[in-house]
Each structure stands twice: as structure tokens, then as C-alpha cells.
Amino acid sequence: MELRLLNYFATLAEELHFSRAARRLSISQPPLSVAIKQLEEEIGAQLFERTSKGVRLTPAGEHLLPRARQLLTLSQQAVQETRDVGHGVRGHLRLGFVGSALYRGVPQALAAFQAQHPQVRVDMLELNSAEQVQGLQQGRLDLGLVHSILLPEGIVNQLLMEEAFVACLPEGHALAGAPEIDLARLKDERLILFSSAVSPVYHQRIYQMCMAHGFAPEIRHEVRHWLSVLSLVSHNQGTAIVPAALQRVGMPRLVFRPLQGQHPLSELLAIWRSQPDNALVQDLLHNLRAAVSAIGKGAVPQP
Template sequence: MDLKQLRYFVAVAEELHFGRAAARLFISQPALSFDIKKLEEQLGIQLLQRNNKSVKLTPAGRVLLDEARSLLLQAEQARRLTLRSAQGALGRLRVGFVSSMLYQGLPAAVARYEALYPGMEVVLREINSAEQAQALQRGQIDIGFVHRGTTLAGVASLLLLTDPFVCCLPPGHPLLAETTIDLAQLRDEPFILFPRSASPHYHDLIIARCVAAGFSPQIRHEARLWQTIITMVMHGMGVALLPQSLSGAWRGELHCVAIAQVGPPSELHAIIAEDNPPEAARHFLAVLRDDLALAGHGHADLLIKP
């Protein structure tokens, strides 16, 4: 099994059509079919169920698809790192992040870090909070940015900032003129929220805020990204709770109102190896903390250890 075979298999698995996969790969369909059959023979398992009308992945094929994508990504990163090394680059910093970090200083920190350390390349991986600490333990990332701290062995957490929740309302909503609202006023409103599998921490935090106000929210729609949730609110499809700092990215377009009840805020933590973290990770953290402090978002250090 080689990288070419994996690329061919991924193309077929994603297209579920040999003709389209062959066109995507710029090879002939018979050659593609031959290579896929050869791969199945080498592995001794069937990866695809095909007939004259359809192509489907077998259970083994679905497993290989995930692994093949990961291997191809690693191979491309190794190629680029080797090339950069030959050109005089120093190395690579692998950063895990949750999507809200795109609105909380991450892009600017990457640009400033690469300007300060021109031989370094920052590689970003969007991973949810629950999986980032495990990725750090396994050596798949060098530093992570998550919504809550962790007590996993060997991983230290640093609280970077806290962010109050606000209520995001659709255009024309009767509560838009209010300076603050009681969450109980939203008991009959359709809510837009993450599926719990996508962000258990945020999902549970928002549900808990509503329950504390005396009601269980009516979750009408689910979306996996903040951008999607906000866009759905702006189209009048429901209300949502979101961290205040995110609302600034849509200033002038998005209508947000403060919440009267005091409750747990959104938090942003950095996670890093507790013992001997990579120097590059420490430098990147310092850059981000400086940027947050300049923006008025800095927080006192809170190191959470196992």
C-alpha cells in the first residue's frame, strides 16, 4: 500500500463514482479500477461495493478512508516541512483551536508570531475542546486553545480570558430596544444551538443558563459553527446565546442584548505540556497573551494542574 493508492482510494470514496474520481485524478477509469482492485487484494479485504449503478463503502472502507486522509495529510505536512528545512526554515508549530478563536485574536497572533520567528511555520487544526487535550497528550499538537481547562495527566491549562454571554436576536424582535433582558422572556422562542456532540461544554453551559432562568429552551435548529448560528439568527430563524466578543465581528449587522442574570461566562484556556513544553509553543502563547492584553482581554494567570 503506497500513497498513490491511498490518494486513488480517497478520490473514489469521496466521489462514490469511478468516472468522476478518474477525471479528478486525471487518469483513465480502467487504470483507477485496476489500482483499487490491487489495493483490495493487498489488504485482503473488500473496500468498495460496486455494481453498474452505484459504488458504496464497506465498513472496512469507511475505516480506511479516515486513516487514509490522516496519512495523506501527514505526508503532505512532512513534504512541506522538509522543503522548508532545505530552504533554511527552523520548524513547525502545530496549534489546536476552537472556532471562536478566529474572533479572539488567533489570526493576528499567527501573523505576528511568524513575523517575529520567520523560520517557523504555524499549522492550525480546528479540534473541539474535548479532543484537544488528548491530541496534546498524543503529540499531535504542540499547544491548544479550548473553552475549558483540563485535568489530564501531563497537561497544564492557563485561563486566558472570560467572556460574558449575550443574547443574539433576529431583526425586528420586540426585545431589541431593551438594554438587558431576562432570559425567562425567551422561554417561548426557538433557539439555535450546537449539537452536543460538536461542543458539549458550550451546549451544557447554555442549557444550564436557561434552566437556571426557569425554562428549558426550545431547540429548533442545530448548527456546528458560530458563523452558521449567527447567520441563521440574522435570517430570523431563532435566537441564540453567544460570547460577547464574537458579536463584535458582526457589529452593525447583528443585534445583541445583555443578559440580566449573572451566570458562568465563556472561557478561553490555553493547554500546553506541563513538563518541558516546546519553546515554540511558549513563544506563541506569549505573543497571543500580549495581543489579548493590548485588546483589553487579558486575564490573570490561573494554572490548572492534575
């Protein structure tokens, strides 16, 4: 059933006069008569009674009228909502993130974005970097926030921030009072680290940092989330090398100290599909860049 025919029917039902309805529709009367006849034949019921005194709805026409109006309203809403999505006013974003991103300006960026886009729903999913790449490829995510990772074709990235790694020690550790720590002094420590299956690049990077200082770390625990790393250290189960952002977690019984010398940096990347273009993704990226920059300067961005 064509929406055009329903629109003609609803207009005639309101005017109950072919000439007035035709003028409203900016057509002549004969095409309107043909359209109403076509609709009646398609439905298999007479919708109007035509008499010398005018036009009136049949019981079938009265039954159809509210439903026709509802369908026309829904179609108009669908058009407007689709236009809004295309213009980045309305929509639904699915954001993947690694846990450390929560301490790198992401909550502030989301608050600013949602103040600007009150009709956009944002769902957050905590996933490791490899899971986010897969989610983008399968269309289950629109944007991801990951650590360093090799990206397949069709996935693009933007570096949001780089920061130093720091030593994370349990309170009362022998090195806790040092202003900075030579990484070589951790050679006899039990190291708590991400699983190589979860974050191979981070696992390799930290392992190579230790090797560059003359030792292969004794990896006692391998975990999936940074908060698990911090929790194990706080319970005196070992030490860790973590991104500096995790100092903002505020977990008790932990001491963070900078590392001496030059070391690889911890990175946070935004990743998304190169096609199709998504205006909402670009708007959220803008807010992420602003929030990360403010965090780096020691400020807290406001929505």
C-alpha cells in the first residue's frame, strides 16, 4: 500500500470534498479520483460514499482513517529521525574501551558529548583491544579505545595520548620511598602483568623494557584488567609496571614511582571503521581529544 494513496485518502476524509482535497494536495481532481479508486480496489472495500450532497466515509473508511494517520505519522517520524541520524543529531553509538581509558578523560568526554547530543544513546562495553577490533569488523561497535595494536585493513586509528609507564609498588615496599626507580632494581620482584593473549603488544612492551635492563621478569600472575593488576599489588602479591593514568584510580595501599631513563610510552588509540562515515563518531572523537588534552594539563573538562 503506497503512502501516497494513504495521504490522498486522509486528506479527502478530512475535507469530504474532492475539489478542496485536490487543492490541498496541489493536484487536479481527476488524479485524486483515480487514486481513491485504486486504493479501494487494493483494499477490496469502498471507503467513500459519493452522493449528490457530497462525500462521506463508509464504515470501512472510518476504520481505516485513524490507522492511515498513524502510518503517515510514523513515516514522517522515520524520515525526520533518519535525517537527524545523518546529521549527527540523533542515533546510537556503541563504544568499546579498555579499563585504563576511564582514567584518561573518557567520562568527561562522554558527559560533554551527551550534553551536546541529548538524543544520542551511548552504550559502553569494556573489552580488550583484540575484542574491540573484532567488534568493529562485525559491526557490533562504532568506536573503540585501545592500547597499541596491529590493525587490519578497513580499521583506522588516531592517537589520543601517550604517557609514561610508572612502577606500581605495595605500600611499605623497600623502594617505595625512592623518588624514582631504576627498572633493573625490580629484577628479583614478582611481576604482575597483562596476559599475552589479552594484550600481546603491552605484554611484549613491558617484557622488553625489563630485558633492556638486563633481566627477564618473573611473571607470577597474568590478568585481564588493569584494576586486577592494582588490586594484586595492593595485596602484596607483587609489583607492576603500569600507565601513569592509573595513579588516578585512588586504590589504597599503593605507591607509584616514575622510572629512571627513557622507556617506551603507553598509548591510547581511538579506532573505528573507515566506511561508512559516521558523524557521531567524529563528534565523540572531538570530545575525547578535548578531554584527554585537559587531563594532560591537569584540568577537568566540563560538559
